[in-house]
Amino acid sequence: MAIEPYQSPFADEVDVILDDEWLLRRVYPGFLDWEHRDPDGRPRVKAGAFQDYGEEQAVKLSYESPAMSVAIRCLVDAVTNPSELLATFGPAYGLVAITAGEARALNQGVMWRPVEGEPWHAIVFDKAVRRRKSTAQSGLALAATQRWLIVPPDPRS
Amino acid sequence: MASAPVVRPTRNVLSDNEWRPAGGASTLGVPAMLSSRNVQLSARAFWPRSWFWIDRITDRLLDLMHLPTGWDSYGARAVKREAADRTLQLLINVLDEWSALPDLLATSDGGVLLEWFTPDQELRIDVPATGTPTMFYRGPGGTWEGDLDEGSPDVRELVFRITGS
DSSP, X not given: OOOOOXXXXXXXXXXXXXXXXXXXXXXXXXXXEEEEEOTTSOEEEOGGGGOOOOHHHHHHTTOSSOOEEEEEHHHHHHHSOGXXXXXXXXXXXXXXXXXXXXXXXXXXXXXXXXXXXXXXXXXXXXXXXXXXXXXXXXXXXXXXXXXXXXXXXXXXX | OOOOOOOOOOOOOOOGGGEEEOTTOTTTOSOOOSOSSSOOOXXXXXXXXXXXXXXXXXXXXXHHHTOOTTTTSSOOOOOOHHHHHHXXXXXXXXXXXXXXXXXXXXXXXXXXXXXXXXXXXXXXXEEOSSSOOEEEEEETTEEEEEXXXXXXXXXXXXXXXXXXX
């Protein structure tokens, strides 16, 4: 019996969130690799920074399937500044960006999903599988490593 | 997937009294403490007394089990005991005394993420609390991703290929 191909419950809003739109993502300090830096001294972003929510958390947030939170930069800029996204999490967290087009090139969809107090909130989801696989996580991390917004201080210095 | 031949590191042969049991080993019948903390990890395996990294890995896993909820700023939970046990078991099975240790990270679902990385190659293993671990390898010959089972590439060989140890 043939297995039905996965159909994401989310919609990739290509006409709402254009390919050149920046999507911002906080990075937990443990997902920063200070051993491998770019020429400007900024750390590599580990692929683990681009995981979907866990199943329990997705249910708690009333998501139909696991997905990953991001902030749409133009909407953040309209009401505050990107540094506010880190305000309650301490100076060790970083902020990186990918473009919607980079995500789509990895078979990801992007959907505007505002939440209370965060009108800029959106989700990135995998269009082919329920949870994002490592290949796509790596691709997103590679893109993000080239587009740092806020680099935290090196914890070793 | 790269198919270049790999020199397999030699595993020393040890006598019975050079090995010690991990907690929960079926021949003992009682779990052994792997840490002085309140939480114990167990693995159904034996390892040589000289394996210095067991304590390091155990401490790191216990740290991950005590992460606060929401540690990633997106609501992720701490590593589950079952995932930590399975990770310890897996590492005992695939590493040698002098193998390069992976970076151990938490997943958003309470699993453990193992990562060996160099700019040219990387190996990641996602160990969930339940279900089949998955593996991702990127190297000169391309990438491989799938379940970690009998049909997947040899982890020890890949670690040696990436790290040289």
